[in-house]
Amino acid sequence: MPDPGYPVYEVGTMFAGGESYRLPCTREGGWKPDFDAIPPDVARKAKLIWLNYPNNPTGAVADIGFFEKAVAWAKQYDVAIMHDNPYCDVAYDGYKPVSIFQVPGARDVAVEFNSWSKVYNMTGWRIGMVVGNAQMVDALMRVKSNIDSGIPQAIQRMAIEAVYGPQDCIDEHNAVYQRRRDRIVEVLRRIGLEVDLPKASLYVWAKLPAGVTSSEYAARLIEDCSVVVTPGRGYGLNGEGYIRLSVTIPDDRMEEGLKRLEAWKGL
Numbered sequence: 055m056p057d058p059g060y061p062v063y064e065v066g067t068m069f070a071g072g073e074s075y076r077l078p079c080t081r082e083g084g085w086k087p088d089f090d091a092i093p094p095d096v097a098r099k100a101k102l103i104w105l106n107y108p109n110n111p112t113g114a115v116a117d118i119g120f121f122e123k124a125v126a127w128a129k130q131y132d133v134a135i136m137h138d139n140p141y142c143d144v145a146y147d148g149y150k151p152v153s154i155f156q157v158p159g160a161r162d163v164a165v166e167f168n169s170w171s172k173v174y175n176m177t178g179w180r181i182g183m184v185v186g187n188a189q190m191v192d193a194l195m196r197v198k199s200n201i202d203s204g205i206p207q208a209i210q211r212m213a214i215e216a217v218y219g220p221q222d223c224i225d226e227h228n229a230v231y232q233r234r235r236d237r238i239v240e241v242l243r244r245i246g247l248e249v250d251l252p253k254a255s256l257y258v259w260a261k262l263p264a265g266v267t268s269s270e271y272a273a274r275l276i277e278d279c280s281v282v283v284t285p286g287r288g289y290g291l292n293g294e295g296y297i298r299l300s301v302t303i304p305d306d307r308m309e310e311g312l313k314r315l316e317a318w319k320g321l
């Protein structure tokens with residue numbers, strides 16, 4: 055799993071009795087793992103790899119060339135790719151995120167996950183989907199249908215309406231998120247943090263000044279301004295030195311938080 059990355063990948067692996075190997079990702083590397091740097095003995099032991107672009111927590115995106123490399127690597131070492139893609143429709147400035155299935159032959163080794171949580175604001179309704187390699191989907195179906203006997207039918211019907219109904223809400227939501235993204239980035243830069251403008255996802259990932267840990271910084275923000283941000287360390291060792299902010303806060307609360315940040319005397 056990529057580090058930093060969504061922590062659930064590690065927990066899922068733990069539950070299955072597996073062991074995670076963390077792939078270091080850096081700002082210079084676009085927050086993407088370098089397949090050539092994965093030790094061959096690790097690659098030979100690996101059963102699956104998690105990828106997630108547009109990315110939580112960094113907001114990084116991946117192009118088709120990255121997915122071509124991922125598919126070639128997975129075929130070489132017989133590893134299954136889990137592409138977690140819940141932000142595929144949450145994008146800005148006309149950018150269109152890539153599906154791994156744009157790579158010919160990806161279906162031999164990959165599945166792609168999506169969720170109604172992000173694009174349709176159905177967070178907490180616990181409904182998502184998986185598409186791709188039939189054998190892998192079948193294996194997942196056997197586990198899933200025996201764990202919880204399926205998602206309540208009313209929720210399934212609402213999810214069907216969401217996905218087959220008019221899709222204007224996608225652009226409408228993205229316009230709101232994009233406006234909030236721009237405001238957050240503007241203020242963070244003004245208070246001296248380094249931020250790359252995210253092309254997609256619901257997150258702004260900001261680099262802290264040297265000499266402060268992400269949890270110290272987040273704790274000080276709570277104490278001094280009653281503003282909550284997520285410390286990057288929670289996403290892995292390589293998330294240290296960063297904080298994550300979300301664009302899902304209503305405008306008035308976000309503006310109040312930004313006002314407090316701007317007035318903050320700092321560390």
Ligand SMILES: Cc1ncc(COP(=O)(O)O)c(C=O)c1O
Binds near residue numbers: 106109138168171
């Ligand atoms: C990368 C990633 N995958 C999966 C999820 C979980 O989505 P769901 O609400 O469908 O469990 C999230 C939510 O934060 C996420 O960021």
